[in-house]
Amino acid sequence: MKILLLDKNHPLITEQLLAKNFVLEEDFTSSYDEVCHKIENYDGVIIRSRIPLDKNFLEKGRNLKFIARVGAGMENIDIPVAEKLGIQLINSPEGNRDSVAEHVVGMLLILMNRLFIASQEVKNGIWLREENRGDELLGKTVGLIGYGNMGKATAKRFSGFGCKVIFHDILSGLSDEYASQVSLDELKLSADILSLHIPLTSETQYLIDEKFISEMKKDFYLINTARGKNVETKYLVGALKSGKVKGACLDVLEYEKASFENLETENEDLKYLLESGKTIVTPHIAGWTYQSKEKLAQVIVDKIIASYC
Numbered sequence: 001m002k003i004l005l006l007d008k009n010h011p012l013i014t015e016q017l018l019a020k021n022f023v024l025e026e027d028f029t030s031s032y033d034e035v036c037h038k039i040e041n042y043d044g045v046i047i048r049s050r051i052p053l054d055k056n057f058l059e060k061g062r063n064l065k066f067i068a069r070v071g072a073g074m075e076n077i078d079i080p081v082a083e084k085l086g087i088q089l090i091n092s093p094e095g096n097r098d099s100v101a102e103h104v105v106g107m108l109l110i111l112m113n114r115l116f117i118a119s120q121e122v123k124n125g126i127w128l129r130e131e132n133r134g135d136e137l138l139g140k141t142v143g144l145i146g147y148g149n150m151g152k153a154t155a156k157r158f159s160g161f162g163c164k165v166i167f168h169d170i171l172s173g174l175s176d177e178y179a180s181q182v183s184l185d186e187l188k189l190s191a192d193i194l195s196l197h198i199p200l201t202s203e204t205q206y207l208i209d210e211k212f213i214s215e216m217k218k219d220f221y222l223i224n225t226a227r228g229k230n231v232e233t234k235y236l237v238g239a240l241k242s243g244k245v246k247g248a249c250l251d252v253l254e255y256e257k258a259s260f261e262n263l264e265t266e267n268e269d270l271k272y273l274l275e276s277g278k279t280i281v282t283p284h285i286a287g288w289t290y291q292s293k294e295k296l297a298q299v300i301v302d303k304i305i306a307s308y309c
Helices: 011-020 032-041 056-061 077-084 097-112 117-125 149-159 183-188 210-215 233-243 268-273 291-308
Strands: 003-006 023-026 044-047 066-069 088-090 141-145 164-168 193-196 220-224 247-251 279-281
Touching: 003 032, 011 023, 011 291, 044 291, 056 077, 066 291, 077 088, 077 117, 088 291, 097 117, 097 149, 097 220, 097 247, 097 279, 097 291, 141 149, 141 183, 149 164, 149 233, 164 183, 210 233, 233 247, 233 268, 268 279
Parallel strands: 003 023, 003 044, 044 066, 066 088, 141 164, 141 193, 193 220, 220 247, 247 279
Antiparallel strands: none
16 A cells, blocks of 8 residues: 655654555645645555645545544544545544643643742742642542543543543543533533533534633633634633633644644734733643654554554
């Protein structure tokens, strides 16, 4: 099989697939149009997020047997078209679930205990104790939306802090030793902390909007390591200003480019998020550890070999 690699990934992908006699070609620079022109020559594609695999792309790839995304989210692929064309879709959410879960807890601890603010103050010669009094995780109710690989790994971490963990998911029967499944209404009623672990779809785009925020009974902390467009930023900013959202941990932003490589919009809402002491903002790195880079790649290789060797 001949496979086109469109993004740089861990070298084990190349090493292990070559050892299994796959034919590999790397192309990390060609434009969308240039790739479309030659995609019919390949049996498989391995990607991250550099270019969209839309209807036009997929129809030109008339010999494609699979598309493998090194990561979890598949919104960059026209899934219905791929399925109609009989193209197998492979991803690797197992590979970075632990990285994401640790990032979630790390951001929240920094925010709730004002660690970044207090550290900067001390480094600047300011010694404030009462003003930097923290808020404990112990006893808080954590509400997760989405209970796949990321949600389960996050629940396991929070349960170790003495939190009650509940979750809502479109699938039923997912409760385990770390978290209990509840309705979305019950989650809104009980959660002190809300963490998102969902893909970006037509149903989840701007899930966290003005109505959702107003329906949360308690003032709450928001964590988003899923996709930026799961949250409607203007309403988050308003809720941060009013105190309804006590603080926000954001690894993803509504204003990211589709490739996740940088921001493509500047406005007053973004400026507020970047300057506020009530936010922690990171550049889409929750799943981006040294360990996850290797695990993501290994999961992809294992799935390709299992299907085509």
